[in-house]
Structure formats: C-alpha cells, structure tokens
Amino acid sequence: MVKQERAARTRESLVRAAAEVFAEEGYETASIATISKRAGVSTGGLHFHFGSKTALADAVVERAAENLRTITVARPAGPNPLQLLIDSTHDLVALLARDAVVSAAFGLVAGNGARSAVGRERGWAVRRQWQRWVEAMFREAAAEGLLADRVSPQDAAAAVVAAIVGFEVLGADRREWSSRSSLTRYWNLMLPQLVAPHRLGDVRAAGSGTAADARSAKAS
Numbered sequence: 001m002v003k004q005e006r007a008a009r010t011r012e013s014l015v016r017a018a019a020e021v022f023a024e025e026g027y028e029t030a031s032i033a034t035i036s037k038r039a040g041v042s043t044g045g046l047h048f049h050f051g052s053k054t055a056l057a058d059a060v061v062e063r064a065a066e067n068l069r070t071i072t073v074a075r076p077a078g079p080n081p082l083q084l085l086i087d088s089t090h091d092l093v094a095l096l097a098r099d100a101v102v103s104a105a106f107g108l109v110a111g112n113g114a115r116s117a118v119g120r121e122r123g124w125a126v127r128r129q130w131q132r133w134v135e136a137m138f139r140e141a142a143a144e145g146l147l148a149d150r151v152s153p154q155d156a157a158a159a160v161v162a163a164i165v166g167f168e169v170l171g172a173d174r175r176e177w178s179s180r181s182s183l184t185r186y187w188n189l190m191l192p193q194l195v196a197p198h199r200l201g202d203v204r205a206a207g208s209g210t211a212a213d214a215r216s217a218k219a220s
Helices: 002-025 032-039 043-049 054-070 083-097 100-107 110-113 117-143 153-173 182-196 197-202 212-217
Strands: none
Touching: 002 032, 002 043, 002 054, 002 100, 002 212, 032 054, 054 083, 054 117, 083 100, 083 110, 083 117, 083 153, 100 117, 100 153, 153 182, 153 197, 182 197
C-alpha cells in the first residue's frame, strides 16, 4: 500500500510538472530532462511511469478531461441549461487561470503547442469535449424555450466557444481577462441577443452559484 501511494504521488508530480513545462515551453520544445527536474524525479523514474513524452501528454489531457467534467455535470434539480452553461464558463475561465493541467491541455492547440501535430491532436480532444457539452446545453436551452427566435443552438455554441478561447488566450498575459467581472460583462452583452425576452429573468450573467454549490456538496 505504501509503495502504491508513493507511486501515485510520483505520477501526480510528473503529470503536473509536464503540464507546467508544456504550458511554458510548448510540447515540442519540452524535454524529458526538464520535466524530470521540475518533478524532482530521475529520468529513469519518469520512464518507469511514462514510456515517452507522448504518454505524458496523454496523461495531462486525461487529467484535464477529468477536471473539465467536474464543471460540466448537469444536475436534475440544478439551474436551467443556459444558466448551467454560464456558471460553467465562469468555472472554466477560473480553472484555466489557476490549474496548470487544464491550461496546458487547452494550450496544446495554440501558442507553442501549435507547432506539434501530437500536441494539437491531444489538445483538441479536450476542446472537443468542451465544445460538445456547450452544444448540448444550447440544444437543451432551445428545447426549453430559452433561446430567442432565429437563434440556432449551433451558432450560439460556436460564438461562446470562440469567446472562451479568446478569454483563455488573453488571460494568459493579462489576468484581468480571467476575472469574473470580464466574463460577466461578456454575458451581459450576449444574453439579450441569445435569450427569449420573457426568459431573460431566468439567467444571471454573473453566475448563479447553484452549480458550483451542488458540485461541492456532492464532493463532500
């Protein structure tokens, strides 16, 4: 049991170190030696747990996908689909700012990671997971009569996904773009265009807190 716990801690250290180095240097430039040093693990120890840099990238993406699922889980008794989406965009932008694993997985598609086909492939897996969920929330919102006339779920989803990419990229250099107030201003601008007028009172641009509270309650 002690050996298993030590191995799990070592793997966790390696995944986080790899995420940090990928985010700083890009997948293509990042070296096994740099990741090993950052994690405080020998190169041999790294290869014992991960056979290659590609395997490390897979582990980073898998962990990021797990973290992403925690903010994209609908609750039957929770907020309506559009409010859940708004809440989750606030959670995601905050997560990108503070979680090196999620930031690195998303960043494999852009910036330094864009030079690597391997990096792009793995980064897109996380982005597609996010995009599919956003599209599903807009379809549910349309089915519940939340969307304004002539607003298609596909177009609305594309606009939101593109905007979050913008917040992600800009927030990497300027922290104010990762703030709740910045995203709230975006939603204040968008909601009158997206939501049926008689349903505007059912959504809050700043987030409801309900989804996060429900996730916290379940985790405890």
